[in-house]
Amino acid sequence: MTGRLAAPQAAARDSVAVEQVIAHVRGLIERRALRPGDRLASERRLAVEIGVSRPSVRAALRSLAAMGIVQTRHGAGTFITEGPPLLVSESLGLLAAVHGIGFDRLFEARRVLEAGTAALAAERATGDQVAAMSDEITGMYASLDDPQAFLLHDVRFHRAVAAGTNNPVLGALIEMVASLHYEQRRETVERARGQLRDTADMHRRIYQAIRTRDPEAARLAMDDHLRRAQAAQASEEDRPGAR
Amino acid sequence: MTGRLAAPQAAARDSVAVEQVIAHVRGLIERRALRPGDRLASERRLAVEIGVSRPSVRAALRSLAAMGIVQTRHGAGTFITEGPPLLVSESLGLLAAVHGIGFDRLFEARRVLEAGTAALAAERATGDQVAAMSDEITGMYASLDDPQAFLLHDVRFHRAVAAGTNNPVLGALIEMVASLHYEQRRETVERARGQLRDTADMHRRIYQAIRTRDPEAARLAMDDHLRRAQAAQASEEDRPGAR
DNA sequence: GCTGCGATGATGGTCTGACCACAAGTCGGC
DNA sequence: GCCGACTTGTGGTCAGACCATCATCGCAGC
Numbered sequence: 001m002t003g004r005l006a007a008p009q010a011a012a013r014d015s016v017a018v019e020q021v022i023a024h025v026r027g028l029i030e031r032r033a034l035r036p037g038d039r040l041a042s043e044r045r046l047a048v049e050i051g052v053s054r055p056s057v058r059a060a061l062r063s064l065a066a067m068g069i070v071q072t073r074h075g076a077g078t079f080i081t082e083g084p085p086l087l088v089s090e091s092l093g094l095l096a097a098v099h100g101i102g103f104d105r106l107f108e109a110r111r112v113l114e115a116g117t118a119a120l121a122a123e124r125a126t127g128d129q130v131a132a133m134s135d136e137i138t139g140m141y142a143s144l145d146d147p148q149a150f151l152l153h154d155v156r157f158h159r160a161v162a163a164g165t166n167n168p169v170l171g172a173l174i175e176m177v178a179s180l181h182y183e184q185r186r187e188t189v190e191r192a193r194g195q196l197r198d199t200a201d202m203h204r205r206i207y208q209a210i211r212t213r214d215p216e217a218a219r220l221a222m223d224d225h226l227r228r229a230q231a232a233q234a235s236e237e238d239r240p241g242a243r
Numbered sequence: 244m245t246g247r248l249a250a251p252q253a254a255a256r257d258s259v260a261v262e263q264v265i266a267h268v269r270g271l272i273e274r275r276a277l278r279p280g281d282r283l284a285s286e287r288r289l290a291v292e293i294g295v296s297r298p299s300v301r302a303a304l305r306s307l308a309a310m311g312i313v314q315t316r317h318g319a320g321t322f323i324t325e326g327p328p329l330l331v332s333e334s335l336g337l338l339a340a341v342h343g344i345g346f347d348r349l350f351e352a353r354r355v356l357e358a359g360t361a362a363l364a365a366e367r368a369t370g371d372q373v374a375a376m377s378d379e380i381t382g383m384y385a386s387l388d389d390p391q392a393f394l395l396h397d398v399r400f401h402r403a404v405a406a407g408t409n410n411p412v413l414g415a416l417i418e419m420v421a422s423l424h425y426e427q428r429r430e431t432v433e434r435a436r437g438q439l440r441d442t443a444d445m446h447r448r449i450y451q452a453i454r455t456r457d458p459e460a461a462r463l464a465m466d467d468h469l470r471r472a473q474a475a476q477a478s479e480e481d482r483p484g485a486r
Numbered sequence: 487g488c489t490g491c492g493a494t495g496a497t498g499g500t501c502t503g504a505c506c507a508c509a510a511g512t513c514g515g516c
Numbered sequence: 517g518c519c520g521a522c523t524t525g526t527g528g529t530c531a532g533a534c535c536a537t538c539a540t541c542g543c544a545g546c
Contacts, residue, residue: 015317015528030340042497053530055298058498059305066309067334069341074498075538085342087334091310092412097273098312099328101411109412112363116355168344169335169352173416260500285526296501301527317527318508 017052021060024050029069029080037082040070066091085168087176096180107230110177111223117162117170118206118222119215125164130211133160137207140200147189150196155182157203161222164210181233188236195232202228260295264303267293272312272323280325283313309334328411330419339423350473353420354466360405360413361449361465362458368407373454376403380450383443390432393439398425400446404465407453424476431479438475445471 024046028034040046043061047054061078064070068088072078096106121129139153158178162171192199202225209217267289271277283289286304290297304321307313311331315321339349364372382396401421405414435442445468452460 017529026337026340029337032343034341036341044497055530056528059302059528061498062302062305063309064337066306067331067337069334069337072498073538074536075496077497077538080341085338085344087338088310091312091330091334092415094269094272094307094310094312095328095330095415096412097269098277098279098323099411100275101328105410105412108363108408108410109416112359112413113355113416116359120351120355165351167348167351168342169339169348169420170355172335172338173352173356173420177412177416287526298500298502302499304527315527316509318510318525320509320526 017056018059018063021046021050021052021057022063025060025064025070034080036080038080040078040080042077085172087172089176089179092176093180104230104234106177106180107226107233110174110181111226111230113170113174113177114158114161114226115219115223117165117174118210118218120167120170121161121164122210122213122215122218124166125210129160129164133157133164133207133210136160137200137204140196140203144196144200145193147193147196148186150200151185151189154199154203157207161206161210184233188233191236192232199229260299261302261306264289264293264295264300265306268303268307268313277323279323281323283321283323285320328415330415332419332422335419336423347473347477349420349423350469350476353417353424354469354473356413356417356420357401357404357469358462358466360408360417361453361461363410363413364404364407365453365456365458365461367409368453372403372407376400376407376450376453379403380443380447383439383446387439387443388436390436390439391429393443394428394432397442397446400450404449404453427476431476434479435475442472 025034025040034040040061041049043054043057046057050057061070061072065072065078066088068081068086070078071081092106095101125133136153136157140150140157143149143153155178158174159171162174165171202221206218206221206225209215209221268277268283277283283304284292286297286300289300293300304313304315308315308321309331311324311329313321314324335349338344368376379396379400383393383400386392386396398421401417402414405417408414445464449461449464449468452458452464
């Protein structure tokens with residue numbers, strides 16, 4: 001603890017203080033001392049333990065929060081984010097804004113991800129996972145007159161397919177890209193009442209391909225579905241100023 | 244200019260201060276007042292302009308930095324991140340650590356992304372982009388006795404394929420996932436000297452499929468390549484403690 | 487005994503003010 | 517004319533204080 005007798009400054013080589021805190025937390029996570037839902041020590045306590053000031057601790061926690069690793073609750077503490085693995089979609093949204101990336105590019109990336117995902121799910125989804133997809137298809141046909149309910153089943157079907165790969169990374173990637181669509185989808189779906197049946201049929205085709213363990217058919221069906229969805233959404237984009 | 248005479252602003256509604264700053268910067272980005280490479284106003288100046296304290300401004304900038312949107316340089320200022328669109332791979336690495344996601348899952352996600360990307364590139368890569376891929380293939384065969392140089396061409400070939408889609412989102416996604424592999428690849432490649440020729444051949448097959456505009460062949464060749472690379476890397480993983 | 491609710495302590499959120507470390511432009515000396 | 521020290525402005529860190537929120541527990545009322 002006495003340390004630093006010689007080195008007069010040493011402490012602030014680069015921007016150590018904050019990095020030190022992040023490294024500390026990362027270490028706890030990697031050695032499984034912190035698991036999802038766990039609460040971190042309080043900011044004041046962390047500051048003392050690591051030997052930096054509270055603002056430095058706060059800065060580090062804010063970085064981790066921006067990456068979606070932790071969540072802070074005023075008055076309660078800071079917690080490791082719970083639930084399924086998710087990547088922060090806000091960063092992708094801002095990145096698109098900075099570089100002027102159009103909506104179609106985002107949709108295309110989603111198409112690549114979900115087409116490959118559907119193929120994987122066809123190979124290895126368990127019976128329960130296939131049944132979950134089936135439930136959502138049923139829900140779609142039962143909600144042909146309720147766009148918002150229909151949309152909910154739509155989203156959940158895509159999540160069920162991603163879950164069928166048993167690969168949380170693919171799920172996180174898809175969710176990051178797709179979540180940028182959902183908000184706008186809620187508006188456009190109201191004007192697309194007449195196409196709900198077609199949409200449900202497309203999903204059913206994807207489902208059947210997965211059900212019959214046909215990866216190529218699943219890929220093609222998903223790709224076709226998202227191509228049409230992209231076109232439909234694009235035709236709605238004529239009038240800008242939405243955001 | 245004059246604006247906002249009425250609205251008292253209700254300063255601290257919830258945890259506004261920081262969110263207010265982020266919204267301010269986001270607004271500047273979305274209306275193209277800030278472009279890549281541009282310098283933001285100084286922290287002290289932003290604080291005065293927005294009407295919050297400097298710590299709040301710092302907290303907001305740190306969030307944006309964690310998302311890779313801005314970069315701060317001590318003594319110089321804060322800048323909108325330049326260069327090709329990139330997502331912060333650190334967040335994915337930490338997410339994997341928190342949820343105990345294995346290496347094979349990351350590799351699989353990469354496979355889905357790059358297989359679809361290769362197919363897209365076969366459809367629409369320009370002549371220059373195809374030529375860039377060819378250059379890297381040539382570089383690989385010229386570096387069969389220099390693993391580190393070989394690896395460099397390997398990485399650049401994959402980037403060239405991603406660039407061939409003209410879709411920066413796919414490039415950013417792939418880079419985020421793949422960058423988690425590169426570090427370990429640098430070590431394993433030394434022990435894989437004998438397999439460099441096979442690796443080069445596999446890449447050549449991918450290239451030829453793209454060159455001949457055959458999306459399906461490109462997808463299969465890339466998928467096969469990454470499957471083998473995954474298996475090779477996995478066999479090296481027997482001895483843990485690398486990190 | 488049980489229930490409901492106010493008091494209490496701990497936690498994160500914000501602010502002020504100050505000082506340090508670094509980068510870059512400026513002006514002086516050579 | 518060139519180069520180095522200095523000035524200025526920037527982000528980085530710290531200390532201390534206060535406010536807002538939350539979780540808990542004890543007490544009063546039922």
